[in-house]
Amino acid sequence: MKLKSVFINTTNCITPLGLDVETNIRNISKGISGIRLHKNLVYAEQPFYASIIENSLIEEAFSSVSSSEEYTRLEKMMILALMPVIKKMNPVFDEKTILIVSTTKGNITQLSTISETSAQSADLSLMAQKIASFFGFITEPVIVSNACVSGILSLAVAKRLIQSEACNQAFVVAGDEFSKFVLSGFNCFQAVSNEPCQPYSVNRKGVTLGEAAAAACVSANGQNALAEIVGDGAINDANHISGPSRTGEGLFRSVERAMKEAEIKSEQIDYINAHGTATSFNDEMEAIAFNRSRLGNVPLNSLKGYYGHTLGASGLLETVIGIESLNSGKLYPSIGFDEMGLSQALNIITQNEEKELNYLLKTASGFGGCNTAVLFKKAK
């Protein structure tokens, strides 16, 4: 049976580099990063680097959307991300129009006071339902919470649901907030860099955390679409819960599965927007997996140098930016990269470049051994 073609119709993002895609692209093309040194005892005793959105920007933007006090900061970010996408698509909210919410930690900051009510207010389905109700969805939201692959996996899920005819149109919103919870966690793994993160560099010292929200509309309607989702795979390493496979097994298989479905060969892939967290093991694992798939020569970047690691938002946010590159032909440098620090070659983008692009590969990997690869084709 021939499956439906599935497209990304429109996108948006809310980040420290701007509250829409255009502003984000303008800042990225100038090499501006959202990562700053922060001194804030609420989060940590020591100063730390992070990519954080100023509260006043969120509040100001949200005040023009709603005067309600019932939304958390993260919910505001996600509503703001989704708003222009909904406005542009102007959907009929019927039983075939769904909301997919991607997050790893959701409203975890609500837990900072330990009580039964705080655990309830950190409930993910409550958060998703609030966002769904804000816009008027009548279907129960689908929440994808699959560690750091959540954002990109949610696009694969949208595609699969559309192809199964469970829905006609999926609105995907992904968001995660910077928190003491996550900073403390990555710190106790000694995985946080004491400088802005440097993906793939020999000098890399770990992640820089960030926060963002991103949104997209996914449907079988290819008219004026930004890109087609042509293949995907989300395969586990079955190796270790807190570290990637040394052979890159799950990522390799996810990429192979995506290429097989798209019926393309590795030499047809023009650009890889990779995960590149700047931890020693992750970046090395990616180099191994991509070389196993004969992708070592393909121009590649990680956007973590601009945004830090935005957890469940990252896969969708980076796809939003990646699709802009796919359509404009403009490739942006993987900032933070200086000297190669991998056992196998990758073609890291080091300056603004322009070239004709047709296929984009987006990947992510995360705790629990999860990996996701999604292939996008420029829409005609």
Add this chain to the structure above:
Amino acid sequence: MADKNSFIQSWCTIQNNKINLNGETIFESEPTIGFADFAKAAYRNFGWSYPKFFKMDSLSKLAFIAAELLLKDETTNETETDIALVFSNKSSSMDTDVTFQESIATKENYYPSPAVFVYTLPNICMGEISIRHNLKSENSFFIFEKFNPGFLSNYTDVLLSTNRAEKVLCAWVDFYKETYRANFYLVNSTEGLEHNETTIKTLFNT
């Protein structure tokens, strides 16, 4: 997209310190004992030998027990089996989230541990099962307000009909503060009970 039939070959529920496999109670403990003791008693009862079990958080232990019962004759360490995991719950990893939050709540009492932090993600239990059963396969973790047989059956059929997996282990696995429930079932393309929303609702009494 029903161009491939699908069937439920086996199922398992765990709640109130009682384990049911394919409709029969195969193990139970006094309802008064806590989950940790119940899980240990179940592990010993079945004669398992997998020391990593004792390092897991409650959500992963719950998932591990149910998966062990359904997959023990399906997988071996030597060969790979293509069984996808499609898991879901309501409470995400909130039980462990609260434990971790307590460890960072005050400056005086700040002791975050990597061994706890890693379990502050719901999909870790799928990682544990993937490792145990050598499943280099499709994984997705979803959160819903309650057990959602309609979504799970549809998503499972997509995975099977697009040849992403030979079988799919579906689960609702929820644990928060000693209240827990596991509904697990294994879906294939050849034989068993007809796999659809109605059958799932009947099997799990929802």
